Amino acid sequence: MTSQSQSATPLGAELVQEGTERAAPREPAATGPARSGRKAPLSEGKKAERRLGWLLCAPAALVMVAVTAYPILYSIWLSLQRFDLKFPDQREFVGLDNYVTVLTNGFWWTAFGVTMLITVVTVAVELVLGMGLAIIMHRTLVGRGIVRTAALIPYGIVTVVAAFSWRYAWTPGTGYLANLFSEGAPLTERASSLAIIMLAEIWKTTPFMALLLMAGLALVPEDLLKAASMDGATTWQRFTKVMLPVMKPAILVALLFRTLDAFRVFDNIYVLTAGGNETSSVSMLAYNNLMRGLNLGIGSTMSVLIFLTVAVIAFVFVKLFGTAAPGSADEERR
Amino acid sequence: MADIVLDKVGKRFPDGTVAVSEVDLEIADGEFVILVGPSGCGKSTTLNMIAGLEDISSGELRIGGERVNDKAPRDRDIAMVFQSYALYPNMTVRENMAFPLKLAKLDKATIDRKVDEAAKVLELTALLDRRPANLSGGQRQRVAMGRAIVRQPKAFLMDEPLSNLDAKLRVQMRTVVSRLQKKLGTTTVYVTHDQTEAMTLGDRVVIMRGGAVQQVGPPQELYDHPANLFVAGFIGSPSMNFLPATAEQGRLRTALGELPIGDRMRRELEAGNAPRELIVGIRPEHFEDAELVDDETRRRGVEFAAPVDIVESMGSDKYVYFTVEGERATAAELEELAADSGAAEFTGAGSNLVTRLSAESTVAEGEQRRVWCNLEKIHLFDPANGRNLTLHEGRSAGALAD
Numbered sequence: 001m002t003s004q005s006q007s008a009t010p011l012g013a014e015l016v017q018e019g020t021e022r023a024a025p026r027e028p029a030a031t032g033p034a035r036s037g038r039k040a041p042l043s044e045g046k047k048a049e050r051r052l053g054w055l056l057c058a059p060a061a062l063v064m065v066a067v068t069a070y071p072i073l074y075s076i077w078l079s080l081q082r083f084d085l086k087f088p089d090q091r092e093f094v095g096l097d098n099y100v101t102v103l104t105n106g107f108w109w110t111a112f113g114v115t116m117l118i119t120v121v122t123v124a125v126e127l128v129l130g131m132g133l134a135i136i137m138h139r140t141l142v143g144r145g146i147v148r149t150a151a152l153i154p155y156g157i158v159t160v161v162a163a164f165s166w167r168y169a170w171t172p173g174t175g176y177l178a179n180l181f182s183e184g185a186p187l188t189e190r191a192s193s194l195a196i197i198m199l200a201e202i203w204k205t206t207p208f209m210a211l212l213l214m215a216g217l218a219l220v221p222e223d224l225l226k227a228a229s230m231d232g233a234t235t236w237q238r239f240t241k242v243m244l245p246v247m248k249p250a251i252l253v254a255l256l257f258r259t260l261d262a263f264r265v266f267d268n269i270y271v272l273t274a275g276g277n278e279t280s281s282v283s284m285l286a287y288n289n290l291m292r293g294l295n296l297g298i299g300s301t302m303s304v305l306i307f308l309t310v311a312v313i314a315f316v317f318v319k320l321f322g323t324a325a326p327g328s329a330d331e332e333r334r
Numbered sequence: 335m336a337d338i339v340l341d342k343v344g345k346r347f348p349d350g351t352v353a354v355s356e357v358d359l360e361i362a363d364g365e366f367v368i369l370v371g372p373s374g375c376g377k378s379t380t381l382n383m384i385a386g387l388e389d390i391s392s393g394e395l396r397i398g399g400e401r402v403n404d405k406a407p408r409d410r411d412i413a414m415v416f417q418s419y420a421l422y423p424n425m426t427v428r429e430n431m432a433f434p435l436k437l438a439k440l441d442k443a444t445i446d447r448k449v450d451e452a453a454k455v456l457e458l459t460a461l462l463d464r465r466p467a468n469l470s471g472g473q474r475q476r477v478a479m480g481r482a483i484v485r486q487p488k489a490f491l492m493d494e495p496l497s498n499l500d501a502k503l504r505v506q507m508r509t510v511v512s513r514l515q516k517k518l519g520t521t522t523v524y525v526t527h528d529q530t531e532a533m534t535l536g537d538r539v540v541i542m543r544g545g546a547v548q549q550v551g552p553p554q555e556l557y558d559h560p561a562n563l564f565v566a567g568f569i570g571s572p573s574m575n576f577l578p579a580t581a582e583q584g585r586l587r588t589a590l591g592e593l594p595i596g597d598r599m600r601r602e603l604e605a606g607n608a609p610r611e612l613i614v615g616i617r618p619e620h621f622e623d624a625e626l627v628d629d630e631t632r633r634r635g636v637e638f639a640a641p642v643d644i645v646e647s648m649g650s651d652k653y654v655y656f657t658v659e660g661e662r663a664t665a666a667e668l669e670e671l672a673a674d675s676g677a678a679e680f681t682g683a684g685s686n687l688v689t690r691l692s693a694e695s696t697v698a699e700g701e702q703r704r705v706w707c708n709l710e711k712i713h714l715f716d717p718a719n720g721r722n723l724t725l726h727e728g729r730s731a732g733a734l735a736d
Contacts, residue, residue, distance in 0.1 A: 221418065221420065223416045223417075223418045223420035224420050224422065226385075226387050226407075226414075226416070226420065227414065227416055227420035227422075227481075228422075228433075229386075229387070229406070229407045229408055230385060230387075230407050230408070230412070230413060230414040230491075231408075231413075231433050231434035231437060231481070232408040232434050232437040232438055233408065233437055234408070237437065241422075241433075242422060245422070245423075245424035245425075246422075246423060246424060248424075
């Protein structure tokens, strides 16, 4: 894909009509940064306007720097040092040594594998269930409010509270689920622990997925589905050939949100297994090193690695968005 | 190709509202039938019932002699063109048109051949690889038509297909639709709220109001012999003038003066069951500047004088608006028509008379002008039920008819 094709927005494509493809190069937005490069001196009014613009942006920009940019840069700085609060005297700049340590460590890769597994499985299951739920919420005619509220309840419960209720439910002897399904203690074995963690995650966040997908469903014009049924499509064909392609941007947004969230899974694991039996996620591992081990160097390195992974995931999704909008110029060139 | 028969077809929604009641209609094979009426008259619901997108509550629908009430849209073998065009945004023009064929599991070569043929007919060949987002309104409309014709269905259903186009393109596309339908000879049901489209396109026009059919017939017949006040007011632009009238001793007293009535009319009015208060309906073109009327013609009508309000010169003729004294005619049908055209809230003083005079007329705004009116073309309506009293065996011969 060329860099030029990335800049073409679906809106831009909308305007391209027969024979006008080469007409007028796309102007950047009137107040865009491109203008500031011009040599022409600014009038007094323009200057005042620009100053006002900066002033209006300043508070938000400062807050962003304070709460986002500073911690990120600081943790990158920390990750380049040997810095263990148990041995504060040995603090020293070690370059990328911490990264070598983490990336050659078995615990990290186990946690990474667990996180990936949880991410892929939960997001996939949530997508399917969420789509079903979204269609139910979208199509319900009677008691719409009740159906939607009921579907959203799990999402409204605090994750830690929900996690505890799952933990008690699976506790042998007292938990209703443990008594129902197994003889042993499911939270003490790796496979069943992971399954329960994923179940808790899915139960909790499917409504969120459904909510995002429902917004996408609302984008599918009723006429389109009617036209498809006139054209001879079965219900399933209407879903796969008309609904899904039109919803693709919404689906990608939902997947992006959920993937980023799922990759940072923490609460459920913390409460259910506390990372026992190799069920730690990378977030758990970073937390253990930072807060329990007080090893700021290694902990920060892990945080930065998580940050980078999340950034890569986001980047891949955003790349996909570029070609997602139906009829966009990008898709045309594909 | 097939005929479509609606046998007392009705639609009642769960909340009890009746959208369509007992529509009887026989659409012959290859016929072009227009369903027309103001918004909410049930025309789109009727079309959706034929399509299968809406369940039929009562009655029977037969396509090609076969009862299809309970068949899914995809088993009825009919194609539909939507007002919004409903093109699949993720598919190219070619894929859009091929979609119904692909679903019918035709082989690739046949699909390509049929799509190319249809594209040629609609001059879409150059656009086949574009996506709907990159097409103009007119082009999208043609793609929607293409998707309908490509699979040679038993019938076409069109739901206001031209309403989203600008005025000029709409007139142009009207002829395209008309030519296409004649060429293919496919039974077509076309829904519109535009009486001009109805008049110009259809073999037969079905006028609906409040879920019921008012009159069915060829456009000219509806124009010349409207069955009731609603049809008379709906068809024609500018629309028919309606004036209140009182029948007295064999004459009609109106704002235009006393009008004579023919023997048959008089007998009917004197029969007792006819009301004394009537509504006179006269089309704008049945007036003429009195100076331009020869003696022979003059005898067939009456003359009156009225102040000229506005003159609109159309080039070929002049629309002249006169102010006449007295109340406006009132009837439920007329109020509904006014509400539909959005003129309900606009009420000038007295009643307005729209006339269409020859271009040679020297009429000027503000003057008092003598106007001639053709009595042979006058309609009389019963304000209580809207019935056209001048209609005799389906024909209207004016108030003078013997």
